[in-house]
Amino acid sequence: MRQDQDLQSRAHGVPDSALRFIGFLSFFDRYGTPPMLVALSVGTSLSFAQTVQLVASYALFYAIGQPIWGMLSDRFGRLAVLRAALIGAALAAIASILFTNYLPLLIARSISGLMFGALYPTLLTLLGDTRTGVERARGLSDLQVYSSLGTTLATLASGALASYANWRLVFFLPALGCIAALYSLRKSAEPERSRSGFNFRAALRPMNLALYGIVFLEGGLLMGLLTYIVPALQESGVSIGLAGALGCAFAVGVILGARLMRRLVARFSRTWLIGAGGLVLCAAFLPSAFAPYPASYTVTAFLLGATNAIMHSSMQGWATDISPDARATTVSLFVFALFAGASAATYLTADLAQHGGYGQIFGFGLASSLLLVALATGTHALWRRKHPAS
Structure with missing residues (x-):
């Protein structure tokens, strides 16, 4: 059974495990900041209102980037966009750890929203390129399960990590996750149908x-x-x-x-x-x-x-x-x-x-x-x- 799944994953160009992990990662980062707003305010020079603005800016750039990423993906390919976004997301997450002042942290979280915003839509597009019918629907369901697990873990754990350990851990974990995701894609090939042109x-x-x-x-x-x-x-x-x-x-x-x-x-x-x-x-x-x-x-x-x-x-x-x-x-x-x-x-x-x-x-x-x-x-x-x- 596992051998059949591995063959199926190779046929799709991207391992199923990589798709699920990236779905988990994108939602963990997206929902990780709101539960730790108070702890972030206490641990930095930011007011509570400014920490809320970090979340708002993240969401704004997450949304604004959608059409841009889609056009780039149709022009250059899904994996090219996925890898570029993961690299950018890792760098932005690391920058979020380094800064404690409002403006640089606001810029870092805005870039994080822009980069992480590319991940989930690109996964959906990859499923559309490589699967059809029932197989595609089941792939979408699996992706929802893992993204929901990312949301749940972020909601339950990020506030505790920020309060009892350090708020930087909440940004450090997605940075590690991006590196792991890039490693999981190292042997993946671009699907044949991924470049449809602009x-x-x-x-x-x-x-x-x-x-x-x-x-x-x-x-x-x-x-x-x-x-x-x-x-x-x-x-x-x-x-x-x-x-x-x-x-x-x-x-x-x-x-x-x-x-x-x-x-x-x-x-x-x-x-x-x-x-x-x-x-x-x-x-x-x-x-x-x-x-x-x-x-x-x-x-x-x-x-x-x-x-x-x-x-x-x-x-x-x-x-x-x-x-x-x-x-x-x-x-x-x-x-x-x-x-x-x-x-x-x-x-x-x-x-x-x-x-x-x-x-x-x-x-x-x-x-x-x-x-x-x-x-x-x-x-x-x-x-x-x-x-x-x-």
Whole structure:
């Protein structure tokens, strides 16, 4: 069995273990800083507001870089971009260790966001280049499991490492991880289909634009409103530590949902899976909209994770299929729309959150998720009729 997997990995050009590790690494770095903001402020000359700005700048450059990385990947190849980003991410992480003043640390974290932002979309594009059908869907599910593990470990461990050891460890570990990832790619060859040339117009076809609009809404509901789970738990009387632990129900939902997806993809169409995942999203917001209690918020976190594994992985598969002649650019714009939606939803609901209106926020999520289900399933069904082989 292991021999078959090794042969399969070599056929794909990149070992499966490398794909999973890089997915884990990218999410560990992305979610490692927020839990240690207080410790970072204490250990440096930065105010708490300035440490928050580090996270905001990281996220901004993470999003801004998406279209750029996609175009470079279509022009020069996936592994060329992946290796360049890993080298840049390692150097930026090391720079983050060396500086304690605001401006140089802000620049270092901004570059980190730019570089780490290239990793996950490039992994999605590699899966699109090298796998098809059920095999691709299972690869996406595996990638989600490991990225979710990276998120969970960062959430649980980075604050403790910064508080009880040293905040520099949280930046040092991703630097080591980048070096290890580069080593794991040392024998990997560029997939034959990885250089499609720069074709930005192909990534802006009407159906592509419809996909970006749908994922913008999905990002707002799935990622933007997920931000409020831990604050809502604290508002309901749960301690900070327990709120963080209960919030990890999201990761449990991703992992269990991904295991379920490995079975579902062989039996149901992607349109069906998008619709089913959308209904899980509706169910996620239902308890928190009408019963603002810790158990409700925990169920919401778990079902948001399951939605991520079922609906969002299906949307990712669609993004890798919709424009093979501009795959990396399309996937990067897809990821950009996802983060833009998350930011927009957080911005629009910030006043409600400030006044503890989490029931209203999740009620908004419930109503909007019904719209999302209709748009996503209807649009994918239309696209599928025009591309029956996809």
